[in-house]
Amino acid sequence: MPEENVKVAVRVRPFNSRETTRNAVAIISMPNSQQTEIKDPSNLKAEPKKFAFDYSYWSHDGYTEGSDGYLSPQSSKYADQKKVFNDLGLGVLDNAWKGYNCSLFAYGQTGSGKSYSMVGYGNNKGIVPLACEELFRGIDEKRKTADKDDDFQVTLSMLEIYNEQVRDLLTTKAPGKGGLKVRQHPSKGFVVETLTTASVGSYAQIENKINEGTRNRTVASTNMNATSSRAHTIVAITFVQKQKNEAGQNMTKTSIINLVDLAGSERADSTGATGDRLKEGSAINQSLSTLGNCIKALADQSMGKKKVMVPFRDSVLTKLLQNALGGNSKTVMIAALSPADINYDETLSTLRFADRAKAIRTSAVINESPTDKLIRELREENLRLMEMLKTGGVAAVGAAAGAAGAGSSQEVEEMKRQMEEQMAANQRELEDMKKSYEQRMKESQAESVGMLEAEKKKAAERKVTPHFWNLSEDPALTAMIIHFCREGTAKVGNKNASPVPEILMNGLSIQKEHAQVTNKKGVVTIKSLSGSKITVNGKVVVGETELHHNDRVIFGPNHLYVFHHPQDEAKQIKAGKAVETPTYDSVQQELAKESGLMDNNSTKSTDDLLLQETLIQMLPMVSEANAMSEELDKKVKFEICLVSPRARGLAEGPTEVMVKMKNLMNSNYWLLNRNDFINRKYLMQEMYQSYMEGDSDWDKPKEQDPFWEPHTTPVLIGVAHIFMQSIAYLIDMDESMVIMDLKGKDVGHLLIELVPCDAKWNNLKEDVFVDDPKELKNKALNFKFIIKGARGIPANFEKTHCSYKIYLDDKPTKTEEIKASINADYKHERKINFKSVTDQLIKYLSEDSVTVELWGTQKEDGSKTSLAAGNTRDLMQREKSSLGAGGTPNAAGNSLSPTPAIASGPTAEQLAKQIQEKIAKAKAKGMKSVPIEEIESTLANLTGAPAPAPAKNAKGAAANKGTSRACILQ
Numbered sequence: 019m020p021e022e023n024v025k026v027a028v029r030v031r032p033f034n035s036r037e038t039t040r041n042a043v044a045i046i047s048m049p050n051s052q053q054t055e056i057k058d059p060s061n062l063k064a065e066p067k068k069f070a071f072d073y074s075y076w077s078h079d080g081y082t083e084g085s086d087g088y089l090s091p092q093s094s095k096y097a098d099q100k101k102v103f104n105d106l107g108l109g110v111l112d113n114a115w116k117g118y119n120c121s122l123f124a125y126g127q128t129g130s131g132k133s134y135s136m137v138g139y140g141n142n143k144g145i146v147p148l149a150c151e152e153l154f155r156g157i158d159e160k161r162k163t164a165d166k167d168d169d170f171q172v173t174l175s176m177l178e179i180y181n182e183q184v185r186d187l188l189t190t191k192a193p194g195k196g197g198l199k200v201r202q203h204p205s206k207g208f209v210v211e212t213l214t215t216a217s218v219g220s221y222a223q224i225e226n227k228i229n230e231g232t233r234n235r236t237v238a239s240t241n242m243n244a245t246s247s248r249a250h251t252i253v254a255i256t257f258v259q260k261q262k263n264e265a266g267q268n269m270t271k272t273s274i275i276n277l278v279d280l281a282g283s284e285r286a287d288s289t290g291a292t293g294d295r296l297k298e299g300s301a302i303n304q305s306l307s308t309l310g311n312c313i314k315a316l317a318d319q320s321m322g323k324k325k326v327m328v329p330f331r332d333s334v335l336t337k338l339l340q341n342a343l344g345g346n347s348k349t350v351m352i353a354a355l356s357p358a359d360i361n362y363d364e365t366l367s368t369l370r371f372a373d374r375a376k377a378i379r380t381s382a383v384i385n386e387s388p389t390d391k392l393i394r395e396l397r398e399e400n401l402r403l404m405e406m407l408k409t410g411g412v413a414a415v416g417a418a419a420g421a422a423g424a425g426s427s428q429e430v431e432e433m434k435r436q437m438e439e440q441m442a443a444n445q446r447e448l449e450d451m452k453k454s455y456e457q458r459m460k461e462s463q464a465e466s467v468g469m470l471e472a473e474k475k476k477a478a479e480r481k482v483t484p485h486f487w488n489l490s491e492d493p494a495l496t497a498m499i500i501h502f503c504r505e506g507t508a509k510v511g512n513k514n515a516s517p518v519p520e521i522l523m524n525g526l527s528i529q530k531e532h533a534q535v536t537n538k539k540g541v542v543t544i545k546s547l548s549g550s551k552i553t554v555n556g557k558v559v560v561g562e563t564e565l566h567h568n569d570r571v572i573f574g575p576n577h578l579y580v581f582h583h584p585q586d587e588a589k590q591i592k593a594g595k596a597v598e599t600p601t602y603d604s605v606q607q608e609l610a611k612e613s614g615l616m617d618n619n620s621t622k623s624t625d626d627l628l629l630q631e632t633l634i635q636m637l638p639m640v641s642e643a644n645a646m647s648e649e650l651d652k653k654v655k656f657e658i659c660l661v662s663p664r665a666r667g668l669a670e671g672p673t674e675v676m677v678k679m680k681n682l683m684n685s686n687y688w689l690l691n692r693n694d695f696i697n698r699k700y701l702m703q704e705m706y707q708s709y710m711e712g713d714s715d716w717d718k719p720k721e722q723d724p725f726w727e728p729h730t731t732p733v734l735i736g737v738a739h740i741f742m743q744s745i746a747y748l749i750d751m752d753e754s755m756v757i758m759d760l761k762g763k764d765v766g767h768l769l770i771e772l773v774p775c776d777a778k779w780n781n782l783k784e785d786v787f788v789d790d791p792k793e794l795k796n797k798a799l800n801f802k803f804i805i806k807g808a809r810g811i812p813a814n815f816e817k818t819h820c821s822y823k824i825y826l827d828d829k830p831t832k833t834e835e836i837k838a839s840i841n842a843d844y845k846h847e848r849k850i851n852f853k854s855v856t857d858q859l860i861k862y863l864s865e866d867s868v869t870v871e872l873w874g875t876q877k878e879d880g881s882k883t884s885l886a887a888g889n890t891r892d893l894m895q896r897e898k899s900s901l902g903a904g905g906t907p908n909a910a911g912n913s914l915s916p917t918p919a920i921a922s923g924p925t926a927e928q929l930a931k932q933i934q935e936k937i938a939k940a941k942a943k944g945m946k947s948v949p950i951e952e953i954e955s956t957l958a959n960l961t962g963a964p965a966p967a968p969a970k971n972a973k974g975a976a977a978n979k980g981t982s983r984a985c986i987l988q
């Protein structure tokens with residue numbers, strides 16, 4: 019069987035508005051129509067990494083937007099939708115007409131442009147609609163000259179794989195527990211049972227069906243509280259052509275065209291391995307990671323590697339794509355690339371994935387229908403027999419048949435009769451198939467006409483009646499759900515309400531009777547029912563609130579709608595007001611601002627903008643996690659924590675977003691980094707989904723419960739910053755330093771001593787000091803770093819220890835773990851010795867501080883005094899009200915401000931003052947600065963050699979950095 023490689027194209031999109039605001043740097047270039055290069059943003063001068071593909075599409079710039087919104091090329095370099103379709107889509111169609119199975123799949127991180135290439139937006143139609151249009155244009159063309167027996171049938175199915183479960187997108191029926199079943203068929207491979215196949219007879223019908231599927235996807239994703247970018251969507255078009263071939267025989271060619279929009283390829287963890295206990299628990303990434311493994315194995319196979327097992331069976335997606343990747347299919351992959359520096363890691367991994375896919379070989383065959391083949395064979399056999407009978411070859415046939423146990427011409431006649439009967443039966447079967455197809459077509463046409471009419475009516479009503487339209491993170495799912503607010507009163511509620519509410523919403527935290535919307539002569543108001551949550555423009559609704567055009571309304575934690583008021587809009591336009599339609603980003607930004615976590619100053623650094631983006635991503639997730647905790651009565655609460663670089667022991671860097679998981683029954687808490695939290699959120703969703711499906715075993719054992727963490731997991735209690743300045747003057751320090759938690763709250767004191775020593779580790783005498791730290795250069799330096807203990811630690815801790823790094827330490831040093839609740843004596847003494855002090859070390863000692871982290875494991879039931887009772891909702895309410903005036907709770911339940919850059923205790927300035935006072939006192943007693951000979955002799959003692967010459971240049975200084983660190987004695 020002839021093999022051919024998978025065709026691979028990459029396409030780079032324009033910057034989005036956020037990237038433009040933050041002055042993102044474009045790191046992708048395409049020197050020609052095949053080559054793609056990527057630069058490492060941390061080293062822009064270095065050679066870029068180079069890749070070659072069948073097509074490299076430049077869609078980053080060089081285009082103009084027409085009045086109809088179509089983006090057309092300004093320069094020949096720009097690849098518009100038509101170009102991509104002509105290269106990839108037409109090829110797929112051509113193969114479909116020939117009877118080959120074809121697959122086209124789009125790969126890339128969320129927001130990189132997969133849907134744009136596959137489906138497109140507005141007038142920029144993507145490959146799927148253009149291919150469907152072209153397919154029907156071709157069919158219409160063929161029909162003009164077709165024979166009466168010729169026939170062309172198109173059927174469509176559309177499914178989604180989310181979390182290893184298959185959902186039929188062409189039905190509103192909820193799938194049973196665990197989704198649709200995937201079974202192995204002896205000849206077809208893996209198939210989805212009971213999947214709807216819709217017959218479609220025109221482009222309008224196919225477009226209608228795809229819209230219907232997208233709408234169902236929107237409803238399902240909000241109901242299940244799922245993230246649409248984590249789902250894979252497969253549109254499968256089956257194209258059957260019945261035509262006479264050149265020899266006048268009836269042939270049926272069947273081609274299945276699989277159009278696959280894969281879930282965002284970003285790794286759940288984009289910063290490397292996470293330490294979270296539950297990191298392997300979620301099935302959310304299983305399909306995509308198995309796809310990666312299959313592509314790797316297939317690429318190895320085509321490179322000639324023997325005995326490679328391709329793990330198709332390890333995920334639902336790869337089972338369904340087995341043919342597309344490893345068998346009977348002509349396959350095209352389009353990898354979508356973000357141009358921005360910040361996406362470097364993801365984009366590079368997409369390019370590597372695409373590069374591997376190039377090597378895969380498939381061997382497609384023209385699919386003839388077995389029924390037709392049989393008829394053809396029977397007819398051929400029949401013709402041969404007739405010919406033989408006519409030409410007197412009966413004896414020969416008889417002899418041949420005799421050898422097989424027959425013998426007479428009667429038997430030959432009998433054989434002939436049986437064959438003819440079989441042929442007739444086959445013909446009948448075909449006729450039945452045709453009839454049932456025609457019936458389905460009629461129904462589908464009627465349904466389609468009905469739907470078109472309903473759509474038209476809805477569109478007309480939208481122009482005059484106030485309504486809500488859904489706003490989704492995924493632009494493809496936006497404005498798919500419309501709820502009208504007709505004159506009178508309408509209830510918003512879930513499916514358990516009786517009577518069924520006029521505005522039906524299901525999903526997380528939507529109550530039976532959630533809200534009431536009243537339209538009184540065009541004045542529309544909303545009020546919350548049964549204490550449920552509604553937010554308008556970022557503010558929680560209290561009492562009856564009037565809605566205005568473009569107001570952003572959130573029901574529960576995540577049902578986001580925009581209110582459209584046609585008359586209000588007209589008034590605004592008349593008054594000359596700019597009417598701006600809210601976007602998902604603008605709404606999230608508004609919520610983040612309302613959360614109080616973001617300052618409102620307009621000049622923002624890149625780090626601020628990136629932090630803002632992270633907050634925008636995390637805030638809705640934290641609200642959802644809290645809503646799930648409330649519904650499942652998990653008695654934990656999640657809160658965003660902003661952690662400054664200083665609190666992480668770094669001199670500089672971005673503020674990090676972490677999530678604190680708090681046990682509401684006692685004061686225990688855990689800190690989750692962003693990726694660990696996101697991973698846990700998927701697990702929470704899985705748990706919530708199984709709870710919603712009525713599974714009796716929805717609740718997991720503690721070890722697998724994302725809402726639980728053992729009390730023995732150490733948590734960071736707080737940090738203290740120890741300034742090293744006194745060592746730079748060879749002056750000792752004995753201080754009690756404040757320990758601050760990540761919110762900047764005082765959680766105890768750390769008793770610290772810094773003691774400069776001589777070569778024999780005797781404490782330097784009081785009269786030994788330097789006036790200027792520079793005097794230490796090239797000399798040896800010995801000092802003791804002593805952590806005596808901690809005082810006033812929160813009572814819920816059982817065991818504590820400290821951990822810190824000094825100067826260039828690559829691993830943290832830990833003190834002993836002390837079992838004590840409020841006061842702990844670590845009695846930790848570390849002897850630190852530098853053979854030769856460098857400028858860099860002097861700078862460090864003079865300006866920097868050591869961050870000592872205080873870690874602890876909590877008591878099983880926290881601090882007994884705070885044990886609380888009640889359900890999660892009550893506990894959350896109680897916590898909110900006890901926050902007091904200082905903390906304003908917000909949508910996400912946060913009341914935090916970022917950690918101050920430096921914890922209090924004696925500040926650097928106060929320490930400097932203390933040091934100068936000590937020096938002044940010593941001088942007043944007639945003492946002089948440290949005798950240089952003493953240091954020289956210390957150095958000689960240690961190295962047995964004279965002091966090394968000072969580094970002459972930066973490189974030398976850097977080299978010295980490494981050697982100046984002597985082994986550290988403990």
Ligand SMILES: Nc1ncnc2c1ncn2[C@@H]1O[C@H](COP(=O)(O)OP(=O)(O)OP(=O)(O)O)[C@@H](O)[C@H]1O
Nearest residue numbers: 031032077127128129130131132133134247282492
């Ligand atoms: N070639 C392009 N030209 C112009 N705009 C583009 C192009 N590709 C993508 N975009 C825009 O970028 C945004 C993100 O693209 P798209 O929705 O296709 O991403 P995606 O990878 O499908 O994301 P998701 O995984 O969330 O579905 C959209 O607003 C889209 O209009």
